[in-house]
Amino acid sequence: MTHNDDTPEIYLSVIIPAFNEQERIADSLYTIKDYLSKQSYRSEIIVVDDGSSDLTMEIVKFIDIYGREIKEQEEGTLLENIKNVGKGFSVARGMIKARGKIILFSDADLSTPIEEVEKLLPHIEAGYSVVIGSRGLKDSIVEKKPFHRQIISNVLNLIVRFLAVSGIRDTQCGFKAYTRDAAQRVALLQRIYGFAFDIEHLYIAQKLGLRIKEVPVKWDHKDGSKVDLTKESIRMIFDMIKIRYIHRGLKGKSSV
Numbered sequence: 001m002t003h004n005d006d007t008p009e010i011y012l013s014v015i016i017p018a019f020n021e022q023e024r025i026a027d028s029l030y031t032i033k034d035y036l037s038k039q040s041y042r043s044e045i046i047v048v049d050d051g052s053s054d055l056t057m058e059i060v061k062f063i064d065i066y067g068r069e070i071k072e073q074e075e076g077t078l079l080e081n082i083k084n085v086g087k088g089f090s091v092a093r094g095m096i097k098a099r100g101k102i103i104l105f106s107d108a109d110l111s112t113p114i115e116e117v118e119k120l121l122p123h124i125e126a127g128y129s130v131v132i133g134s135r136g137l138k139d140s141i142v143e144k145k146p147f148h149r150q151i152i153s154n155v156l157n158l159i160v161r162f163l164a165v166s167g168i169r170d171t172q173c174g175f176k177a178y179t180r181d182a183a184q185r186v187a188l189l190q191r192i193y194g195f196a197f198d199i200e201h202l203y204i205a206q207k208l209g210l211r212i213k214e215v216p217v218k219w220d221h222k223d224g225s226k227v228d229l230t231k232e233s234i235r236m237i238f239d240m241i242k243i244r245y246i247h248r249g250l251k252g253k254s255s256v
Helices: 025-037 056-071 087-097 114-125 147-163 180-189 197-208 229-246
Strands: 010-018 042-049 077-080 102-106 130-134 141-143 175-179 212-216 218-220
Touching (some): 025 042, 042 087, 056 077, 077 087, 087 180, 087 197, 102 114, 102 180, 114 175, 114 212, 147 229, 175 180, 180 197, 197 229
Parallel strands (some): 010 042, 010 102, 141 218
Antiparallel strands (some): 130 175
C-alpha cells in the first residue's frame, strides 16, 4: 500500500499476537476493525502469526479482503513467523514494524475490550511513555477469573514486585500502550520471548527512566487458553532472574 503526502499520519497501531486462534480471531478482528473505523484518527492493525498450524492466517487474510471490499476499511498487515517462537517475539516484531504515534498490543481473545483503549490514550497524551491496562487496581473490573488462577496470579505478582518490577500491581494484562519511540526502544532491547516479556518491557522502561502509568481496565476471562499457568509461572521466575542479569548495565534518564 502506498500513501501520498496528504495521507494523515497513523495515530494508533494495534498489534495482535496470534497462535492457533482460528476459533476466535475472526470475532476479535471484526470488533477491532469496526471500532477503529468509527474513530476520527487513522489507525492500522498488525497481526503477527506465531507459526500457527491451524487456519488463523487464512481467516485473517479473508477478513482483510472483506473489510476492504465490503466496508471500505484499510487493509491490515499480517506478519508470519516461520515457526512458533513466542508471544513476546511476536509483540516485539509488531512494535518494530508499527508506524503509529501510539502503539497498543492486545491479546487476540480481547479479554480487555478494544474500547478500553480510551482509558489509556489520554495518559500517553499527558506525557507517559508506557500506559498499561491493569486488573489489580481498585477500579479494575475483573469478571470470571477462576479462583486457582487468581491465587497463582497473586503469588506471581508478589514475586514480580520483589525480583523485577516495583510499584506495579499487574504486569501481565495483555493490553498495553506505548509511544512509538518507547515501544521501539524497548522492543530492540527485549531478549525474553515467552510470557515474561511483559515484565522485561516494564523492567527496561523503568531502567531507562520512562514514565509508566497503570490504569484500571475491564477484563473478562475467556475460556480456551492454551497456557499452563503453573508451568509458565515457574518459567517466568527463572526468566526474571535472566532479565536482571541481561539488563544489569542498562541505565537512562529519558522521559520519552
